[in-house]
Amino acid sequence: xxxxxxxxxxxxxxxxxxxxxxxxxxxxxxxxxxxxxxxxxxxxxxxxxxxxxxxxxxxxxxxxxxxxxxxxxxxxxxxxxxxxxxxxxxxxxxxxxxxxxxxxxxxxxxxxxxxxxxxxxxxxxxxxxxxxxxxxxxxxxxxxxxxxxxxxxxxxxxxxxxxxxxxxxxxxxxxxxxxxxxxxxxxxxxxxxxxxxxxxxxxxxxxxxxxxxxxxxxxxxxxxxxxxxxxxxxxxxxxxxxxxxxxxxxxxxxxxxxxxxxxxxx
Amino acid sequence: xxxxxxxxxxxxxxxxxxxxxxxxxxxxxxxxxxxxxxxxxxxxxxxxxxxxxxxxxxxxxxxxxxxxxxxxxxxxxxxxxxxxxxxxxxxxxxxxxxxxxxxxxxxxxxxxxxxxxxxxxxxxxxxxxxxxxxxxxxxxxxxxxxxxxxxxxxxxxxxxxxxxxxxxxxxxxxxxxxxxxxxxxxxxxxxxxxxxxxxxxxxxxxxxxxxxxxxxxxxxxxxxxxxxxxxxxxxxxxxxxxxxxxxxxxxxxxxxxxxxxxxxxxxx
Numbered sequence: 423x424x425x426x427x428x429x430x431x432x433x434x435x436x437x438x439x440x441x442x443x444x445x446x447x448x449x450x451x452x453x454x455x456x457x458x459x460x461x462x463x464x465x466x467x468x469x470x471x472x473x474x475x476x477x478x479x480x481x482x483x484x485x486x487x488x489x490x491x492x493x494x495x496x497x498x499x500x501x502x503x504x505x506x507x508x509x510x511x512x513x514x515x516x517x518x519x520x521x522x523x524x525x526x527x528x529x530x531x532x533x534x535x536x537x538x539x540x541x542x543x544x545x546x547x548x549x550x551x552x553x554x555x556x557x558x559x560x561x562x563x564x565x566x567x568x569x570x571x572x573x574x575x576x577x578x579x580x581x582x583x584x585x586x587x588x589x590x591x592x593x594x595x596x597x598x599x600x601x602x603x604x605x606x607x608x609x610x611x612x613x614x615x616x617x618x619x620x621x622x623x624x625x626x627x628x629x630x631x632x633x634x635x636x637x638x639x640x641x642x643x644x645x646x647x648x649x650x651x652x653x654x655x656x657x658x659x660x661x662x663x664x665x666x667x668x669x670x671x672x673x674x675x676x677x678x679x680x681x682x683x684x685x686x687x688x
Numbered sequence: 689x690x691x692x693x694x695x696x697x698x699x700x701x702x703x704x705x706x707x708x709x710x711x712x713x714x715x716x717x718x719x720x721x722x723x724x725x726x727x728x729x730x731x732x733x734x735x736x737x738x739x740x741x742x743x744x745x746x747x748x749x750x751x752x753x754x755x756x757x758x759x760x761x762x763x764x765x766x767x768x769x770x771x772x773x774x775x776x777x778x779x780x781x782x783x784x785x786x787x788x789x790x791x792x793x794x795x796x797x798x799x800x801x802x803x804x805x806x807x808x809x810x811x812x813x814x815x816x817x818x819x820x821x822x823x824x825x826x827x828x829x830x831x832x833x834x835x836x837x838x839x840x841x842x843x844x845x846x847x848x849x850x851x852x853x854x855x856x857x858x859x860x861x862x863x864x865x866x867x868x869x870x871x872x873x874x875x876x877x878x879x880x881x882x883x884x885x886x887x888x889x890x891x892x893x894x895x896x897x898x899x900x901x902x903x904x905x906x907x908x909x910x911x912x913x914x915x916x917x918x919x920x921x922x923x924x925x926x927x928x929x930x931x932x933x934x935x936x937x938x939x940x941x942x943x944x945x946x947x948x949x950x951x952x953x954x955x956x
Contacts, residue, residue, distance in 0.1 A: 541774055
């Protein structure tokens with residue numbers, strides 16, 4: 423069978439993701455942020471809010487707006503992109519924002535907006551999934567209440583083989599199928615799903631299963647990134663407390679000495 | 689903005705400190721914050737560089753494009769600098785077309801590179817009157833911690849230094865192949881000084897910028913040439929003050945150049 427001979431250009435197994443690194447809290451002026459490296463993809467996401475939605479007429483008295491802005495830097499793609507946002511970026515922004523909205527407790531923040539800005543500085547297929555994955559970590563970093571994180575991952579087909587997380591070369595295959603998806607892992611509910619290409623129902627089921635699996639792997643990486651951040655804060659806190667205790671001890675012993683001195687003087 | 693009020697209050701404090709020749713973060717007047725430089729940040733760019741100066745974080749990237757030379761200089765290519773204040777960089781930045789602040793930033797960075805003549809535009813010619821390289825330099829401000837001019841200029845120069853010229857076949861650029869590097873004859877950099885009361889200092893933070901009366905950016909090269917200037921804000925400078933800034937410019941830009949050189953050496 424063809425399946426067994428298909429080799430991925432970067433040598434990955436069919437259900438293997440590219441290397442993913444997520445770092446939360448990379449920006450100081452945003453309320454929450456995250457940096458992600460996903461293969462060659464590099465994105466920074468900043469979150470603001472919940473803050474007052476302006477102008478006033480866009481406010482919704484029943485829930486917060488989720489304003490997701492996905493942008494690619496002019497130099498992030500092989501051929502220079504115009505600095506103006508294109509139709510592709512606007513569409514991706516819309517569906518990604520909707521995906522995150524289903525995770526956020528928007529009903530708690532009437533008349534507010536939650537702004538999420540995701541910028542790509544380098545790319546090689548799967549940028550919307552990388553950006554969305556980082557965005558939900560940035561939302562968690564901002565302390566915005568959510569039902570769950572939103573891991574995203576694409577599945578595709580190249581040369582007859584279903585694969586997880588296709589790279590650019592695989593995306594350009596003759597029979598290519600690309601299906602980016604994002605889920606709420608707790609209930610395995612789908613919050614983002616797009617597809618282009620031709621698939622039979624049988625193949626779709628297999629592809630979906632593969633995608634679900636990919637999303638769960640991404641979910642673990644997201645959780646680890648957030649945990650590591652708090653562990654490092656905990657370590658710093660411990661150090662700070664120890665330093666403070668030492669200082670107090672020094673002061674106390676000095677205090678005893680000077681207290682004696684005072685006593686003599688008095 | 690909640691954030692802004694905080695910076696304004698800090699600005700008041702900064703003003704009081706500067707009146708005594710001190711700064712709220714304990715730096716001396718002409719001292720820069722810690723700088724970190726990551727050359728070749730983006731693989732898809734023909735050259736790129738990420739620069740952090742304190743909390744300020746900018747990413748510059750270069751894309752070389754084939755275009756037609758201007759009719760008045762048929763044997764020259766050119767450069768084009770763009771700057772985007774991404775809305776994640778500050779709670780007050782918004783999405784939309786470039787505003788006057790980002791246009792000013794882009795134009796001053798452009799002037800510093802262009803007028804220093806570090807890039808020989810004739811070198812960018814491919815075919816007289818019809819084809820030449822347009823060097824697109826785009827700077828993205830990712831986090832605004834103050835002093836965007838110096839950080840952007842440093843990132844743009846870093847990206848230029850590592851930039852490669854794509855290989856061409858016929859009229860087309862061959863992907864992922866390069867015919868050589870951009871040749872630079874010097875290392876032009878902006879250094880920006882701020883004035884509060886009668887105190888002049890370098891590398892302002894956001895709160896210091898908020899409280900500043902005047903600002904002056906000076907572009908210079910390692911050959912002690914001045915290649916660009918831009919005075920900003922409503923305050924004023926005397927001739928003596930400007931001349932003092934020149935001396936500081938040469939000293940500070942040299943420091944920045946050696947930081948950049950170290951980062952590039954560590955990379956290769």
